[in-house]
Amino acid sequence: MxxxxxxxxxxxxxxxxxxxxxxxxxxxxxxxxxxxxxxxxxxxxxxxxxxxxxxxxxxxxxxxxxxxxxxxxxxxxxxxxxxxxxxxxxxxxxxxxxxxxxxxxxxxxxxxxxxxxxxxxxxxxxxxxxxxxxxxxxxxxxxxxxxxxxxxxxxxxxxxxxxxxxxxxxxxxxxxxxxxxxxxxxxxxxxxxxxxxxxxxxxxxxxxxxxxxxxxxxxxxxxxxxxxxxxxxxxxxxxxxxxxxxxxxxxxxxxxxxIGVDVMRKETDRKAKALYDFADKSANFEIFVENPNHRSATVVVLNCKGLAGDVIKQVQAKSDMILGSGYGKMKETQIRIANFPAVNEEQVQALIATLGSL
Amino acid sequence: MxxxxxxxxxxxxxxxxxxxxxxxxxxxxxxxxxxxxxxxxxxxxxxxxxxxxxxxxxxxxxxxxxxxxxxxxxxxxxxxxxxxxxxxxxxxxxxxxxxxxxxxxxxxxxxxxxxxxxxxxxxxxxxxxxxxxxxxxxxxxxxxxxxxxxxxxxxxxxxxxxxxxxxxxxxxxxxxxxxxxxxxxxxxxxxxxxxxxxxxxxxxxxxxxxxxxxxxxxxxxxxxxxxxxxxxxxxxxxxxxxxxxxxxxxxxxxxxxxIGVDVMRKETDRKAKALYDFADKSANFEIFVENPNHRSATVVVLNCKGLAGDVIKQVQAKSDMILGSGYGKMKETQIRIANFPAVNEEQVQALIATLGSL
The missing domain is CATH 3.40.640.10 (Type I PLP-dependent aspartate aminotransferase-like (Major domain))
Known part of the structure; x- marks a missing residue:
């Protein structure tokens, strides 16, 4: 699934x-x-x-x-x-x-x-x-x-x-x-x-x-x-x-x-941190929003070194994970990753592993 | 159900x-x-x-x-x-x-x-x-x-x-x-x-x-x-x-x-006719809309001799059928019966039987 x-x-x-x-x-x-x-x-x-x-x-x-x-x-x-x-x-x-x-x-x-x-x-x-x-x-x-x-x-x-x-x-x-x-x-x-x-x-x-x-x-x-x-x-x-x-x-x-909304907020923060930390160290991705204070915890946007469409296709083929494409003009260069409560920490780690393996 | x-x-x-x-x-x-x-x-x-x-x-x-x-x-x-x-x-x-x-x-x-x-x-x-x-x-x-x-x-x-x-x-x-x-x-x-x-x-x-x-x-x-x-x-x-x-x-x-929309329209007509025919002969119910040309085929409204609320309760208790109450001021005196495709001819006949047995 x-x-x-x-x-x-x-x-x-x-x-x-x-x-x-x-x-x-x-x-x-x-x-x-x-x-x-x-x-x-x-x-x-x-x-x-x-x-x-x-x-x-x-x-x-x-x-x-x-x-x-x-x-x-x-x-x-x-x-x-x-x-x-x-x-x-x-x-x-x-x-x-x-x-x-x-x-x-x-x-x-x-x-x-x-x-x-x-x-x-x-x-x-x-x-x-x-x-x-x-x-x-x-x-x-x-x-x-x-x-x-x-x-x-x-x-x-x-x-x-x-x-x-x-x-x-x-x-x-x-x-x-x-x-x-x-x-x-x-x-x-x-x-x-x-x-x-x-x-x-x-x-x-x-x-x-x-x-x-x-x-x-x-x-x-x-x-x-x-x-x-x-x-x-x-x-x-x-x-x-x-x-x-x-x-x-x-x-x-x-x-x-x-669950408790505070627990959920902390989990969101941990998942967001994991995604941003990954991108920060990655050679293939770059955090789009420069100011850390303005970086969204719930929608993580990354610049891709290669074509964003290829990243999306590869991630789907490899792990059956569906990423969001960049919005409008950013379709070719960015991916958007929703960090909502429906995806848990294991799933986010699995995504990071897949992105890291490309 | x-x-x-x-x-x-x-x-x-x-x-x-x-x-x-x-x-x-x-x-x-x-x-x-x-x-x-x-x-x-x-x-x-x-x-x-x-x-x-x-x-x-x-x-x-x-x-x-x-x-x-x-x-x-x-x-x-x-x-x-x-x-x-x-x-x-x-x-x-x-x-x-x-x-x-x-x-x-x-x-x-x-x-x-x-x-x-x-x-x-x-x-x-x-x-x-x-x-x-x-x-x-x-x-x-x-x-x-x-x-x-x-x-x-x-x-x-x-x-x-x-x-x-x-x-x-x-x-x-x-x-x-x-x-x-x-x-x-x-x-x-x-x-x-x-x-x-x-x-x-x-x-x-x-x-x-x-x-x-x-x-x-x-x-x-x-x-x-x-x-x-x-x-x-x-x-x-x-x-x-x-x-x-x-x-x-x-x-x-x-x-x-x-099914075919014409087939569905004919079935609606038959079910409506059955409901109106029943009310016409019933001592407990009366067709509300006097002019036959203006009588709805899809929402049949009947005047009740007794309290409409009692009719609704009895029909539910007896046959687990949910009737609509009269709208607004008509709540106490009328029932409304939806004659939509989701209820078939057998169900309409069963309703008529229940209404007839009250």
């Missing part, structure tokens, strides 16, 4: 298939989304995610079709005029582009592909309403540490702060008493099949959306924050959601909590 | 669980949505749905998170100023409400709950850009026959026509050379777990959206028609979609095509 080191969709967490089988056994594909059975499923996912992320009671757990959707909904619901974006790769740029497409005045601070941001150099424009950070730029393997994100918020307490943690949740240890909102999708570190986005948003986000709506703003319909939140209060969703996905997410979050 | 006669989420089609198991076996939860493997899955679903619905080449098959989402996207993308809605129940009203929430001028022709529309009585306002029909009003069990929908379009050729066929696809035999767009979700007659919406839209819909965008209209971001369509041309999606859902939908559509 193939081992997926791709950065999303990614390897399934080992318990996922059994959780789906149990969901079928329990008729979870047929139950009404207006039933007590569904409300229990939502409540369970909510409880487990609250533990995992240390959410204060002011923060809601909301579901959408994808994390991409949440970029759009967040802008529509909390930016009346101006947003501010830290852009250093393809995904942070998409978030920025969405704001422009929605006819907002989108400010950005740009960094070259492969570089990261420190709070000390970030100046947030005066009238920006929402600060958009990317905790892990999946395209370039650059992370922004929670501490840096927190500093920006502390220096801009009057503004809302939204963190894209798509490929780093639950590794990024955000303080949700500071950060107003974050989002992720389930096909990355949660190791689930795609089709569900998770939006963590606090009451300040809701209040902003309600204010915009009152002032004749268009905040969307069923997936506006007021609509999502109103339904959330009774553990329901505005539309028929991905019920099985919500069920399995609750179960996976419970599995994570049993 | 329980038999679900609920109108959505509903009974799973008998092949669905095996298709999911095969999807896990093939690592479909882990493959990239930018890979040839995914494009093949999308293409297969596209081919099978084209056969099932008899789609002309001008019509695209697009995927969203839910059918609810498509109400919003259709209005955002094709209504610059005015929409027109046929409203006769909770779901057609939501479609109408969405248009108002998006600050469009939404016209409506209203009928009381339980009544339907004939083309001859429908007058479409002069400046309406999009005509919104509901082929099957899931809340009241009222259908609008394809022939009536076609007549309205023929009388309004300059306007776009969008059909909500959420709980009647693929039963409603629409002519997609006439109708510009239709949508459904997979947890109704396709008998799949929820979490995927299907949007059939032709080039006229796309052109309208492109024109609106050119004139500074806000048509959304990743799920705007131009964005969905651009990706569709290479069998990709803008975001990471519900890949497993798309795979299973292609397989279920293939299963349907093997």
């Amino acid at each position: 193939s081992t997926f080191f791709t950065p999303g969709p990614a390897a399934l967490f080992p318990t996922v298939e059994a959780h789906y089988a149990e969901a079928f056994r329990q008729n979870i594909g047929s139950i009404s989304h207006r039933s007590a059975a569904f409300r229990k499923i939502y409540q369970h996912a909510d409880e487990q995610l609250r533990i995992l992320f240390g959410l204060p009671k002011e923060t809601a757990v909301l579901f959408t079709g994808s994390a991409t959707e949440i970029w759009e909904r967040a802008i529509m619901n909390t930016v009346e005029h101006e947003s501010f974006h830290l852009v250093n790769g393809s995904f942070s740029k998409k978030f920025y582009d969405f704001s422009k497409e929605l006819h907002k005045f989108a400010h950005a601070m740009h960094k070259p592909f492969g570089e990261g941001f420190d709070a000390s150099e970030v100046e947030v424009p005066e009238y920006a309403e929402l600060i958009c950070c990317t905790a892990n730029e999946t395209s370039s393997g650059v992370q922004m540490k929670a501490a840096e994100i927190h500093k920006i918020k502390k220096a801009n307490k009057d503004k809302l702060m939204m963190v894209d943690m798509v490929s780093s949740a639950p590794y990024t240890n955000l303080d949700f008493n500071l950060v107003d909102s974050a989002m992720f999708s389930v096909q990355k570190a949660f190791g689930m099949p795609a089709g569900l986005g998770v939006w963590l948003a606090n009451e300040k986000m809701l209040e902003k959306s309600e204010r915009m709506k009152l002032h004749e703003g268009i905040v969307g319909t069923y997936h506006s924050l007021p609509s999502l939140w109103e339904n959330y209060k009774k553990f329901e969703t505005p539309e028929t959601p991905n019920v099985m996905g919500i069920y399995v997410l609750g179960k996976v979050a419970e599995d994570f909590n049993k | 329980s038999t679900f006669f609920t109108p959505g989420p509903a009974a799973l089609f008998p092949t669905v669980e095996a298709h999911y198991a095969e999807a896990f076996r093939q690592n479909i939860g882990s493959i990239s949505h930018r890979s040839a493997a995914f494009r093949k899955i999308y293409q297969h679903a596209d081919e099978q749905l084209r056969i099932l619905f008899g789609l002309p080449k001008e019509t695209a098959v697009l995927f969203t998170g839910s059918a609810t989402e498509i109400w919003e996207r259709a209005i955002m993308n094709t209504v610059e100023h005015e929409s027109f809605h046929l409203v006769n129940g909770s779901f057609s009203k939501k479609f109408y409400d969405f248009s108002k929430e998006l600050h469009k001028f939404a016209h409506a022709m209203h009928k009381p709950f339980g009544e339907g529309f004939d083309a001859s009585e429908v007058e479409v306002p002069e400046y309406a850009e999009l005509i919104c029909c509901t082929a099957n009003e899931t809340s009241s069990g009222v259908q609008m026959k394809a022939a009536e929908i076609h007549k309205i379009k023929k009388a309004n050729k300059d306007k776009l026509m969008m059909v909500d066929m959420v709980s009647s696809a693929p039963y409603t035999n629409l002519d997609f050379n006439l109708v510009d767009s239709a949508m459904f979700s997979v947890q109704k007659a396709f008998g799949m777990p929820a979490g995927l919406g299907v949007w059939l839209a032709n080039e006229k819909m796309l052109e309208k959206s492109e024109r609106m965008k050119l004139h500074e209209g806000i048509v959304g971001t990743y799920h705007s028609l131009p964005s969905l369509w651009e990706n569709y041309k290479k069998f990709e999606t803008p975001e990471t979609p519900n890949v497993m859902g798309i795979y299973v939908l292609g397989k279920v559509a293939e299963d349907f095509n093997k």
